[in-house]
Amino acid sequence: MLTATDIHLSLGGRPVLNGVDFTARPGQITAIVGPNGSGKTTLLRALTGELRPRGAITLDGQDCARLPPAEMAARRAVLPQAGAVAFPFTLREVVQMGLSAGLSAARPEVVGQALRAVDLAAHADRLFQELSGGEQARGHLARALAQVWEPVVAGVPRWLFLDEPVASLDIGHQLQVMALMADYAARGGGVIAVMHDLNLTAMFAAQITLLNRGRVEAAGPPGAVLADRPLSRAYGTALRVNVTPPPGHVFVLPQTAAAV
Amino acid sequence: MVAIAHREAPPRRPGRPAPGLVMAGLALLLAVAAGVGLFQGAAETSVRAALWGEGASLRDHVIVWDIRLPRLVLGALVGAALAVSGALMQGLFRNPLADPGLVGVGAGAGLGAVLAIVLGGLLPPAVLAVAGVWTVPLAAFAGGWITTLVLYRVATRGGRTSMATMLLAGIAIAALAGALTGVMIYLADDRQLRDLTFWGLGSLAGANWAKVQAGAPLMLAVLLAAPVLARGLNGLALGEAAAHHMGIPVERVKSATILLVAAATGAAVAVSGGIGFVGIVVPHLLRLVMGPDHRGLLPAAALLGAAVLILADTLARILVAPAELPIGIVTAVLGAPVFLWILLRRRALLEV
Numbered sequence: 001m002l003t004a005t006d007i008h009l010s011l012g013g014r015p016v017l018n019g020v021d022f023t024a025r026p027g028q029i030t031a032i033v034g035p036n037g038s039g040k041t042t043l044l045r046a047l048t049g050e051l052r053p054r055g056a057i058t059l060d061g062q063d064c065a066r067l068p069p070a071e072m073a074a075r076r077a078v079l080p081q082a083g084a085v086a087f088p089f090t091l092r093e094v095v096q097m098g099l100s101a102g103l104s105a106a107r108p109e110v111v112g113q114a115l116r117a118v119d120l121a122a123h124a125d126r127l128f129q130e131l132s133g134g135e136q137a138r139g140h141l142a143r144a145l146a147q148v149w150e151p152v153v154a155g156v157p158r159w160l161f162l163d164e165p166v167a168s169l170d171i172g173h174q175l176q177v178m179a180l181m182a183d184y185a186a187r188g189g190g191v192i193a194v195m196h197d198l199n200l201t202a203m204f205a206a207q208i209t210l211l212n213r214g215r216v217e218a219a220g221p222p223g224a225v226l227a228d229r230p231l232s233r234a235y236g237t238a239l240r241v242n243v244t245p246p247p248g249h250v251f252v253l254p255q256t257a258a259a260v
Numbered sequence: 261m262v263a264i265a266h267r268e269a270p271p272r273r274p275g276r277p278a279p280g281l282v283m284a285g286l287a288l289l290l291a292v293a294a295g296v297g298l299f300q301g302a303a304e305t306s307v308r309a310a311l312w313g314e315g316a317s318l319r320d321h322v323i324v325w326d327i328r329l330p331r332l333v334l335g336a337l338v339g340a341a342l343a344v345s346g347a348l349m350q351g352l353f354r355n356p357l358a359d360p361g362l363v364g365v366g367a368g369a370g371l372g373a374v375l376a377i378v379l380g381g382l383l384p385p386a387v388l389a390v391a392g393v394w395t396v397p398l399a400a401f402a403g404g405w406i407t408t409l410v411l412y413r414v415a416t417r418g419g420r421t422s423m424a425t426m427l428l429a430g431i432a433i434a435a436l437a438g439a440l441t442g443v444m445i446y447l448a449d450d451r452q453l454r455d456l457t458f459w460g461l462g463s464l465a466g467a468n469w470a471k472v473q474a475g476a477p478l479m480l481a482v483l484l485a486a487p488v489l490a491r492g493l494n495g496l497a498l499g500e501a502a503a504h505h506m507g508i509p510v511e512r513v514k515s516a517t518i519l520l521v522a523a524a525t526g527a528a529v530a531v532s533g534g535i536g537f538v539g540i541v542v543p544h545l546l547r548l549v550m551g552p553d554h555r556g557l558l559p560a561a562a563l564l565g566a567a568v569l570i571l572a573d574t575l576a577r578i579l580v581a582p583a584e585l586p587i588g589i590v591t592a593v594l595g596a597p598v599f600l601w602i603l604l605r606r607r608a609l610l611e612v
Binding site: 045048049050069070071072073074076077078080083084085086087088089090093094097098100101140143147 | 354355356491494495496497498499501502504505506507508509510547551552553
């Protein structure tokens with residue numbers, strides 16, 4: 001279980017996070033949503049140990065600030081928003097780097113399995129720099145996946161921290177990657193994802209934290225957080241949440257009516 | 261009928277040769293280069309007799325053992341040190357155009373060496389006694405180290421290096437070091453001026469076992485230590501944050517890389533003056549052949565760097581024999597076009 005309590009963080013003298021509390025359990029997807037500049041990525045970077053905020057962050061009972069980098073790398077992998085790769089490494093070599101950072105380092109077959117999981121097995125020997133934006137994003141996901149390939153090791157869950165894992169993907173690959181995250185969680189791992197797409201979030205996340213200007217606007221299951229009032233306040237625009245009727249019921253959208 | 265130009269499927273990486281095969285090939289190349297370097301020269305010499313001691317004349321013995329052999333060893337060490345420090349620096353800056361000679365580290369090391377030659381006599385005798393023949397290499401190392409630290413501070417913000425800032429800062433640092441070097445030359449007495457002139461020629465001429473002894477410890481230390489950083493530099497290629505997430509002690513890798521670059525550059529500059537482009541061309545060629553993985557790249561750069569510098573030195577000796585060209589001219593003539601070629605292919609690199 002990951003717990004962050006009363007997180008304060010300033011970047012360049014500007015307060016970005018003001019007393020954020022955040023909890024995530026293994027076995028489910030926890031999403032962080034909110035408008036641009038609300039502090040989503042900063043919160044994720046604080047949780048991964050990349051930034052050092054005020055406040056306490058514990059991962060399965062251990063203080064993250066005290067865990068050495070190699071120990072952290074064995075426990076969690078991180079997918080950053082965008083990552084340019086210097087030098088002409090192949091996709092396979094990049095995924096191999098992730099693998100060698102984790103506990104499955106002695107299992108070379110994991111590279112191929114991770115690439116298959118993100119639908120890139122046919123591109124293993126292409127240069128990473130020559131892949132398209134969406135392919136690069138999935139390549140980095142495969143690298144993170146290879147680093148924490150087994151969701152649970154010796155009873156301790158592994159974690160995936162993902163910053164907008166589906167932002168640059170087409171809808172088919174969006175669903176594929178979301179299903180991959182759900183599967184990782186179902187097998188006992190923890191998944192924390194910064195998300196923009198509220199529909200995909202509602203479909204896959206078990207817990208959602210909605211940020212607004214560096215504070216938590218709402219946190220809880222999708223039904224409670226993705227509601228008219230918190231969403232409208234956070235995004236500064238009147239939003240209405242809808243629910244489709246059960247299957248078999250026909251319904252009519254009056255917005256589609258036009259003058260005959 | 262119009263031919264339809266359809267996009268070809270993206271090329272698969274043509275099978276890169278196994279690292280072991282590359283190493284074996286490079287070792288062979290180094291052996292050949294060493295042979296050529298030993299047998300070719302201005303003076304007709306019975307090298308074989310001198311080497312195996314079968315009734316060679318004293319003159320042949322001296323030419324082989326006291327002139328060509330130390331020059332060969334020094335050339336191999338300097339070439340390996342320059343190529344490895346180039347590869348290390350490119351890994352540190354995540355940029356294939358970074359080279360200690362181009363971004364002012366060589367000039368900083370040169371200033372250190374000149375300071376030691378001119379002002380070395382002012383050091384307390386106890387310090388001089390300890391430093392001994394290593395005074396000039398150590399001073400060059402210190403100069404290179406300070407320059408690299410300053411350069412990294414100036415050019416890198418939040419884990420991203422601006423190539424333009426780095427090159428421009430390198431120009432400024434080199435100009436400053438050049439000016440201070442000028443002041444030192446102004447202060448130097450006649451004997452020191454003679455030392456400076458010979459040193460500043462930037463060549464392997466005048467190589468002797470004393471120079472090998474002065475430069476070898478630092479250069480060998482770097483060559484042996486560099487592979488330890490390979491995994492860290494691979495991780496840095498994905499960015500500092502990603503490297504940190506993969507458990508790499510980023511700050512330690514960066515500091516160690518800066519130290520090694522300064523040590524190798526400092527020692528090389530101290531014994532042979534400024535020799536350019538080896539640090540860019542050698543790692544770049546190797547990346548084309550065997551890929552950018554630093555675990556193979558760093559040892560291979562040492563082998564190819566040594567071979568290239570020995571061959572360049574041999575060319576420098578025989579092209580205008582019995583006189584000789586400064587080796588810096590040879591490496592620049594061969595290396596500068598390669599540098600421009602990399603630049604043209606990867607122009608986007610400068611627009612960071």
